[in-house]
Amino acid sequence: MKSHDVVIIGAGPAGLTCAEKLAKADKKVLLLEQNEIIGPKICAGGLSSHGSDYPGLPDKLLEHKYKKIIFHTPFNKAIIKLNKDSIYTIDRKNLGQWQLSKLKKTNAIIKTKSRVTEIKKNHIIINNSEKIRFNYLVGADGSTSIVRKYLGLKTNELNIAIQYVIPTKKYKNLEIFYDSKLFHSWYAWIFPHKNYVSIGCICDPRLLSLENLRKNFNIWLKNNKIDVSKGEYQTYPINCDYKGYRFKNIFLVGDAAGLASGLTGEGIYQATISGEEVAKSIINKNYVSKKMDELVKMKKRHNKILHLVEKSGPFRKVEYELMALLLKSSLMNKKIINFIS
Ligand SMILES: Cc1cc2nc3c(=O)[nH]c(=O)nc-3n(C[C@H](O)[C@H](O)[C@H](O)COP(=O)(O)OP(=O)(O)OC[C@H]3O[C@@H](n4cnc5c(N)ncnc54)[C@H](O)[C@@H]3O)c2cc1C
Secondary structure (H helix, E strand, O other), X not given: OEEEEEEEEOOOHHHHHHHHHXXXXXXXXXXXXXXXXXXXXXXXXXXXXHHHHOOOOOHHHEEEEEOEEEEEOOOOEEEEEOOOOOEXXXXXXXXXXXXXHHHOOOOOEEEOOOOEEEEOOOEEEEOOOEEEEEEEEEEOOHHHOHHHHHOOOOOOOEEEEEEEEEOOOOOOOOEEEEOHHHHOOOEEXXXXXXXXXXXXXXXXXXXXXXXXXXXXXXXXHHHOOOOOOOOEEEEEEEEOOOOOOEEOOEEEOHHHXXXXXXXXXXXXXXXXXXXXXXXXXXXXXXXXOHHHHHHHHHHHHHHHHHHHXXXXXXXXXXXXXXXXXXXXXXXXXXXXXXXXX
Protein backbone atom coordinates (compact mmCIF):
# COMPACT_ATOMS: atom_id res chain seq x y z
CA MET A 1 0.00 0.00 0.00
CA LYS A 2 1.36 3.46 -0.92
CA SER A 3 1.77 5.92 1.94
CA HIS A 4 1.72 9.74 2.26
CA ASP A 5 2.27 12.13 5.16
CA VAL A 6 -0.89 14.01 4.26
CA VAL A 7 -3.76 12.97 2.03
CA ILE A 8 -6.09 15.84 1.08
CA ILE A 9 -9.46 15.02 -0.42
CA GLY A 10 -10.84 17.73 -2.69
CA ALA A 11 -9.13 20.34 -4.86
CA GLY A 12 -11.31 23.38 -4.21
CA PRO A 13 -9.81 26.57 -2.76
CA ALA A 14 -9.43 24.89 0.67
CA GLY A 15 -7.62 21.76 -0.55
CA LEU A 16 -5.41 23.59 -3.03
CA THR A 17 -4.30 26.16 -0.44
CA CYS A 18 -3.64 23.47 2.17
CA ALA A 19 -1.66 21.31 -0.29
CA GLU A 20 0.56 24.20 -1.41
CA LYS A 21 1.41 25.29 2.12
CA LEU A 22 2.24 21.71 3.21
CA ALA A 23 4.26 20.87 0.13
CA LYS A 24 6.32 24.04 0.56
CA ALA A 25 7.17 22.75 4.06
CA ASP A 26 8.43 19.50 2.49
CA LYS A 27 5.50 17.36 3.57
CA LYS A 28 4.70 14.41 1.32
CA VAL A 29 1.28 15.50 0.07
CA LEU A 30 -1.26 13.70 -2.07
CA LEU A 31 -4.19 15.80 -3.33
CA LEU A 32 -7.15 13.85 -4.68
CA GLU A 33 -9.89 15.33 -6.85
CA GLN A 34 -12.85 13.42 -8.25
CA ASN A 35 -13.25 15.71 -11.29
CA GLU A 36 -10.99 15.75 -14.32
CA ILE A 37 -10.63 19.53 -14.41
CA ILE A 38 -9.69 21.47 -11.31
CA GLY A 39 -11.59 24.69 -10.60
CA PRO A 40 -15.16 24.63 -11.91
CA LYS A 41 -17.67 24.77 -9.05
CA ILE A 42 -21.28 25.94 -8.80
CA CYS A 43 -20.69 29.36 -7.27
CA ALA A 44 -21.53 33.03 -7.85
CA GLY A 45 -17.81 33.84 -7.60
CA GLY A 46 -18.08 36.86 -5.28
CA LEU A 47 -14.87 37.45 -3.37
CA SER A 48 -15.18 40.00 -0.60
CA SER A 49 -12.46 42.37 0.53
CA HIS A 50 -10.92 40.00 3.02
CA GLY A 51 -10.56 37.72 0.00
CA SER A 52 -7.62 39.87 -1.00
CA ASP A 53 -5.83 37.74 1.62
CA TYR A 54 -5.08 35.50 -1.35
CA PRO A 55 -1.35 36.10 -1.57
CA GLY A 56 -0.40 37.24 -5.04
CA LEU A 57 -3.87 36.85 -6.53
CA PRO A 58 -3.19 38.31 -10.00
CA ASP A 59 -5.28 41.25 -11.18
CA LYS A 60 -6.28 39.37 -14.32
CA LEU A 61 -8.31 36.98 -12.14
CA LEU A 62 -10.43 39.80 -10.77
CA GLU A 63 -13.17 40.18 -13.35
CA HIS A 64 -14.97 43.15 -11.79
CA LYS A 65 -14.17 45.23 -8.73
CA TYR A 66 -17.06 46.80 -6.83
CA LYS A 67 -17.02 49.53 -4.21
CA LYS A 68 -20.76 49.30 -3.66
CA ILE A 69 -23.60 46.81 -3.54
CA ILE A 70 -27.13 47.80 -4.49
CA PHE A 71 -29.49 46.64 -1.73
CA HIS A 72 -33.11 46.13 -2.76
CA THR A 73 -36.22 45.50 -0.72
CA PRO A 74 -39.78 45.44 -2.10
CA PHE A 75 -40.21 49.18 -1.31
CA ASN A 76 -36.68 50.59 -1.06
CA LYS A 77 -33.31 50.69 -2.74
CA ALA A 78 -30.10 51.61 -0.91
CA ILE A 79 -26.40 51.62 -1.65
CA ILE A 80 -24.03 49.68 0.57
CA LYS A 81 -20.79 51.64 0.33
CA LEU A 82 -17.74 49.51 0.96
CA ASN A 83 -15.27 52.28 1.94
CA LYS A 84 -11.73 50.97 1.51
CA ASP A 85 -13.00 47.41 1.07
CA SER A 86 -14.14 45.97 -2.20
CA ILE A 87 -15.89 42.97 -3.64
CA TYR A 88 -14.55 41.25 -6.73
CA THR A 89 -16.06 38.70 -9.02
CA ILE A 90 -13.82 35.84 -10.07
CA ASP A 91 -14.34 32.84 -12.30
CA ARG A 92 -13.98 29.62 -10.30
CA LYS A 93 -12.27 27.70 -13.10
CA ASN A 94 -9.67 30.45 -13.45
CA LEU A 95 -9.15 30.59 -9.68
CA GLY A 96 -8.67 26.81 -9.46
CA GLN A 97 -6.29 26.74 -12.44
CA TRP A 98 -4.21 29.57 -10.96
CA GLN A 99 -3.94 27.76 -7.61
CA LEU A 100 -3.08 24.55 -9.46
CA SER A 101 -0.29 26.27 -11.42
CA LYS A 102 1.32 27.32 -8.12
CA LEU A 103 0.91 23.85 -6.65
CA LYS A 104 2.56 22.28 -9.68
CA LYS A 105 5.77 24.12 -8.77
CA THR A 106 5.99 22.00 -5.58
CA ASN A 107 6.48 18.27 -5.03
CA ALA A 108 2.82 17.66 -4.18
CA ILE A 109 1.22 14.80 -6.09
CA ILE A 110 -2.11 15.74 -7.66
CA LYS A 111 -4.45 13.02 -8.86
CA THR A 112 -7.65 13.93 -10.70
CA LYS A 113 -10.48 11.52 -11.60
CA SER A 114 -9.80 10.09 -8.14
CA ARG A 115 -12.95 9.85 -6.08
CA VAL A 116 -12.45 8.75 -2.51
CA THR A 117 -15.11 6.10 -2.00
CA GLU A 118 -14.23 4.85 1.47
CA ILE A 119 -12.31 5.93 4.55
CA LYS A 120 -10.77 3.54 7.07
CA LYS A 121 -8.77 4.26 10.23
CA ASN A 122 -5.39 4.81 8.55
CA HIS A 123 -6.12 4.57 4.85
CA ILE A 124 -8.54 5.66 2.17
CA ILE A 125 -9.83 3.89 -0.93
CA ILE A 126 -9.88 5.62 -4.31
CA ASN A 127 -12.42 4.68 -6.99
CA ASN A 128 -13.33 1.53 -5.03
CA SER A 129 -9.91 0.00 -5.72
CA GLU A 130 -6.64 1.72 -4.77
CA LYS A 131 -5.70 1.92 -1.06
CA ILE A 132 -3.53 4.78 0.25
CA ARG A 133 -2.23 5.02 3.80
CA PHE A 134 -2.05 8.43 5.51
CA ASN A 135 -0.59 9.94 8.67
CA TYR A 136 -2.90 12.95 8.36
CA LEU A 137 -6.13 13.21 6.43
CA VAL A 138 -7.65 16.55 5.36
CA GLY A 139 -11.30 16.67 4.31
CA ALA A 140 -11.46 19.51 1.79
CA ASP A 141 -14.26 17.80 -0.05
CA GLY A 142 -16.96 20.44 0.19
CA SER A 143 -20.53 20.44 1.44
CA THR A 144 -21.21 16.72 0.90
CA SER A 145 -17.92 15.66 2.54
CA ILE A 146 -17.22 11.94 2.90
CA VAL A 147 -14.65 12.78 5.61
CA ARG A 148 -17.27 14.60 7.67
CA LYS A 149 -19.58 11.59 7.31
CA TYR A 150 -16.75 9.27 8.41
CA LEU A 151 -16.32 11.44 11.52
CA GLY A 152 -20.01 10.97 12.27
CA LEU A 153 -20.76 14.72 12.27
CA LYS A 154 -24.39 15.57 11.56
CA THR A 155 -25.13 18.50 9.25
CA ASN A 156 -28.24 20.45 10.18
CA GLU A 157 -27.52 23.86 8.67
CA LEU A 158 -27.24 22.95 5.01
CA ASN A 159 -28.41 25.84 2.88
CA ILE A 160 -29.38 25.37 -0.70
CA ALA A 161 -28.41 27.83 -3.43
CA ILE A 162 -29.69 27.98 -6.97
CA GLN A 163 -28.44 30.09 -9.84
CA TYR A 164 -28.62 30.70 -13.55
CA VAL A 165 -25.36 31.37 -15.33
CA ILE A 166 -26.31 33.50 -18.32
CA PRO A 167 -23.88 34.48 -21.10
CA THR A 168 -24.48 38.25 -21.16
CA LYS A 169 -22.62 41.48 -20.42
CA LYS A 170 -25.85 43.36 -19.83
CA TYR A 171 -25.56 43.59 -16.02
CA LYS A 172 -23.14 46.11 -14.55
CA ASN A 173 -23.89 46.31 -10.81
CA LEU A 174 -23.57 43.91 -7.93
CA GLU A 175 -27.08 43.68 -6.51
CA ILE A 176 -28.83 41.83 -3.70
CA PHE A 177 -32.58 41.59 -3.17
CA TYR A 178 -34.20 40.90 0.20
CA ASP A 179 -37.85 39.89 0.04
CA SER A 180 -39.26 38.11 3.07
CA LYS A 181 -42.22 36.71 1.14
CA LEU A 182 -40.06 35.05 -1.51
CA PHE A 183 -36.75 34.23 0.19
CA HIS A 184 -37.58 34.19 3.92
CA SER A 185 -34.36 35.32 5.73
CA TRP A 186 -32.15 35.10 2.63
CA TYR A 187 -31.81 36.90 -0.67
CA ALA A 188 -31.45 36.82 -4.42
CA TRP A 189 -28.35 38.18 -6.15
CA ILE A 190 -27.01 39.50 -9.43
CA PHE A 191 -23.22 39.02 -9.71
CA PRO A 192 -21.85 40.16 -13.08
CA HIS A 193 -18.72 38.49 -14.49
CA LYS A 194 -16.65 39.29 -17.55
CA ASN A 195 -18.65 37.21 -20.03
CA TYR A 196 -21.62 36.04 -18.00
CA VAL A 197 -23.76 36.87 -15.01
CA SER A 198 -24.69 34.71 -12.05
CA ILE A 199 -28.26 35.31 -10.92
CA GLY A 200 -29.38 33.21 -8.03
CA CYS A 201 -30.85 32.90 -4.58
CA ILE A 202 -30.29 31.02 -1.34
CA CYS A 203 -32.38 29.64 1.51
CA ASP A 204 -32.43 27.11 4.34
CA PRO A 205 -34.57 24.20 3.06
CA ARG A 206 -35.93 23.66 6.58
CA LEU A 207 -37.71 27.02 6.19
CA LEU A 208 -38.39 27.00 2.46
CA SER A 209 -38.17 23.79 0.42
CA LEU A 210 -36.11 23.69 -2.77
CA GLU A 211 -39.33 23.30 -4.76
CA ASN A 212 -40.86 26.43 -3.21
CA LEU A 213 -37.58 28.36 -3.47
CA ARG A 214 -37.53 27.55 -7.17
CA LYS A 215 -41.14 28.68 -7.58
CA ASN A 216 -40.47 31.94 -5.71
CA PHE A 217 -37.27 32.52 -7.68
CA ASN A 218 -39.26 32.22 -10.92
CA ILE A 219 -41.77 34.80 -9.62
CA TRP A 220 -38.88 37.12 -8.74
CA LEU A 221 -37.22 36.61 -12.15
CA LYS A 222 -40.52 37.47 -13.85
CA ASN A 223 -41.10 40.55 -11.65
CA ASN A 224 -37.60 41.79 -12.46
CA LYS A 225 -37.95 40.97 -16.19
CA ILE A 226 -34.87 38.73 -16.16
CA ASP A 227 -34.57 36.45 -19.16
CA VAL A 228 -32.95 33.13 -18.21
CA SER A 229 -33.78 31.28 -21.43
CA LYS A 230 -30.09 31.19 -22.45
CA GLY A 231 -28.89 30.47 -18.91
CA GLU A 232 -27.73 27.24 -17.32
CA TYR A 233 -29.66 26.27 -14.19
CA GLN A 234 -27.47 25.03 -11.33
CA THR A 235 -28.03 24.09 -7.72
CA TYR A 236 -25.75 22.99 -4.89
CA PRO A 237 -25.82 22.90 -1.07
CA ILE A 238 -23.69 25.09 1.18
CA ASN A 239 -22.69 23.56 4.50
CA CYS A 240 -22.82 26.19 7.25
CA ASP A 241 -22.83 23.79 10.22
CA TYR A 242 -19.45 24.22 11.91
CA LYS A 243 -18.63 21.56 14.51
CA GLY A 244 -14.84 21.88 14.77
CA TYR A 245 -11.93 21.35 12.41
CA ARG A 246 -9.47 19.16 14.29
CA PHE A 247 -10.24 15.50 15.09
CA LYS A 248 -6.92 13.88 16.14
CA ASN A 249 -5.11 13.19 12.82
CA ILE A 250 -8.12 14.15 10.69
CA PHE A 251 -8.91 17.78 9.77
CA LEU A 252 -11.83 19.45 8.05
CA VAL A 253 -11.50 22.66 6.04
CA GLY A 254 -13.80 24.98 4.06
CA ASP A 255 -17.33 23.75 3.36
CA ALA A 256 -16.50 20.26 4.68
CA ALA A 257 -16.02 21.95 8.07
CA GLY A 258 -19.23 23.96 7.62
CA LEU A 259 -17.32 27.24 7.65
CA ALA A 260 -19.38 29.04 4.99
CA SER A 261 -21.52 31.88 6.33
CA GLY A 262 -25.15 30.96 7.01
CA LEU A 263 -26.06 34.62 6.56
CA THR A 264 -24.37 35.44 3.26
CA GLY A 265 -23.46 32.04 1.76
CA GLU A 266 -19.89 33.25 1.32
CA GLY A 267 -17.33 30.46 1.69
CA ILE A 268 -14.30 30.98 -0.60
CA TYR A 269 -12.48 33.15 1.93
CA GLN A 270 -13.18 30.74 4.81
CA ALA A 271 -12.02 27.83 2.63
CA THR A 272 -8.72 29.52 1.82
CA ILE A 273 -7.96 30.64 5.35
CA SER A 274 -8.87 27.29 6.91
CA GLY A 275 -6.80 25.43 4.29
CA GLU A 276 -3.77 27.51 5.21
CA GLU A 277 -4.32 27.32 8.97
CA VAL A 278 -4.80 23.55 8.97
CA ALA A 279 -1.57 23.17 6.99
CA LYS A 280 0.21 25.23 9.68
CA SER A 281 -1.32 23.00 12.39
CA ILE A 282 0.03 19.88 10.65
CA ILE A 283 3.48 21.43 10.14
CA ASN A 284 3.69 22.53 13.77
CA LYS A 285 1.69 20.44 16.27
CA ASN A 286 1.78 23.28 18.82
CA TYR A 287 0.45 25.89 16.42
CA VAL A 288 -2.46 27.89 17.82
CA SER A 289 -4.53 29.40 15.04
CA LYS A 290 -5.85 32.87 15.82
CA LYS A 291 -7.25 33.13 12.31
CA MET A 292 -9.44 30.05 12.84
CA ASP A 293 -10.72 31.64 16.05
CA GLU A 294 -11.56 34.78 14.07
CA LEU A 295 -13.39 32.75 11.41
CA VAL A 296 -15.45 31.03 14.09
CA LYS A 297 -16.21 34.40 15.75
CA MET A 298 -17.38 35.79 12.40
CA LYS A 299 -19.61 32.74 11.94
CA LYS A 300 -21.15 33.23 15.38
CA ARG A 301 -21.81 36.91 14.60
CA HIS A 302 -23.49 35.99 11.32
CA ASN A 303 -25.55 33.25 13.02
CA LYS A 304 -26.78 35.69 15.66
CA ILE A 305 -28.03 38.12 12.99
CA LEU A 306 -29.55 35.28 10.98
CA HIS A 307 -31.41 33.78 13.93
CA LEU A 308 -32.81 37.19 14.86
CA VAL A 309 -34.06 37.71 11.31
CA GLU A 310 -35.43 34.15 11.12
CA LYS A 311 -37.40 34.58 14.33
CA SER A 312 -38.88 37.94 13.36
CA GLY A 313 -41.81 36.36 11.53
CA PRO A 314 -44.14 39.02 10.07
CA PHE A 315 -41.79 41.81 11.28
CA ARG A 316 -39.02 40.62 8.97
CA LYS A 317 -40.33 42.62 6.03
CA VAL A 318 -40.37 45.75 8.22
CA GLU A 319 -36.78 45.02 9.31
CA TYR A 320 -35.65 44.83 5.68
CA GLU A 321 -37.27 48.19 4.87
CA LEU A 322 -35.72 49.69 8.02
CA MET A 323 -32.31 48.31 7.04
CA ALA A 324 -32.61 49.96 3.62
CA LEU A 325 -33.42 53.27 5.31
CA LEU A 326 -30.52 52.90 7.77
CA LEU A 327 -28.11 52.13 4.93
CA LYS A 328 -28.90 55.57 3.52
CA SER A 329 -27.08 57.11 6.49
CA SER A 330 -23.31 56.88 5.95
CA LEU A 331 -22.63 56.42 9.68
CA MET A 332 -25.03 53.46 9.92
CA ASN A 333 -23.71 52.12 6.63
CA LYS A 334 -20.20 51.94 8.11
CA LYS A 335 -21.45 50.36 11.36
CA ILE A 336 -23.46 47.68 9.55
CA ILE A 337 -20.55 46.77 7.25
CA ASN A 338 -18.10 46.60 10.16
CA PHE A 339 -20.42 44.38 12.16
CA ILE A 340 -20.99 41.89 9.35
CA SER A 341 -17.40 41.66 8.06
C1 LIG B 1 -24.82 28.73 -5.98
C2 LIG B 1 -23.68 29.06 -5.04
C3 LIG B 1 -23.15 30.34 -5.04
C4 LIG B 1 -22.06 30.66 -4.19
N1 LIG B 1 -21.54 31.91 -4.26
C5 LIG B 1 -20.47 32.22 -3.49
C6 LIG B 1 -19.88 33.53 -3.59
O1 LIG B 1 -20.30 34.38 -4.36
N2 LIG B 1 -18.80 33.79 -2.80
C7 LIG B 1 -18.29 32.87 -1.94
O2 LIG B 1 -17.31 33.17 -1.23
N3 LIG B 1 -18.84 31.64 -1.84
C8 LIG B 1 -19.90 31.28 -2.60
N4 LIG B 1 -20.43 30.03 -2.52
C9 LIG B 1 -19.81 29.06 -1.59
C10 LIG B 1 -18.50 28.54 -2.18
O3 LIG B 1 -18.74 27.99 -3.46
C11 LIG B 1 -17.90 27.48 -1.24
O4 LIG B 1 -17.94 27.97 0.08
C12 LIG B 1 -16.46 27.15 -1.61
O5 LIG B 1 -16.39 26.61 -2.90
C13 LIG B 1 -15.88 26.17 -0.59
O6 LIG B 1 -14.61 25.75 -1.00
P1 LIG B 1 -14.07 24.31 -0.58
O7 LIG B 1 -12.69 24.21 -1.10
O8 LIG B 1 -14.31 24.09 0.86
O9 LIG B 1 -15.03 23.26 -1.32
P2 LIG B 1 -15.36 23.09 -2.86
O10 LIG B 1 -15.06 24.30 -3.63
O11 LIG B 1 -16.74 22.53 -2.90
O12 LIG B 1 -14.34 21.96 -3.33
C14 LIG B 1 -14.48 20.62 -2.91
C15 LIG B 1 -13.79 19.73 -3.94
O13 LIG B 1 -13.80 18.39 -3.44
C16 LIG B 1 -14.08 17.49 -4.51
N5 LIG B 1 -14.63 16.26 -3.92
C17 LIG B 1 -15.79 16.12 -3.23
N6 LIG B 1 -15.94 14.86 -2.81
C18 LIG B 1 -14.83 14.17 -3.23
C19 LIG B 1 -14.40 12.82 -3.10
N7 LIG B 1 -15.13 11.91 -2.44
N8 LIG B 1 -13.21 12.45 -3.65
C20 LIG B 1 -12.46 13.37 -4.32
N9 LIG B 1 -12.82 14.68 -4.48
C21 LIG B 1 -13.99 15.07 -3.94
C22 LIG B 1 -15.09 18.28 -5.36
O14 LIG B 1 -15.14 17.77 -6.68
C23 LIG B 1 -14.53 19.69 -5.28
O15 LIG B 1 -13.62 19.97 -6.31
C24 LIG B 1 -21.52 29.67 -3.33
C25 LIG B 1 -22.06 28.38 -3.34
C26 LIG B 1 -23.13 28.07 -4.17
C27 LIG B 1 -23.68 26.66 -4.16
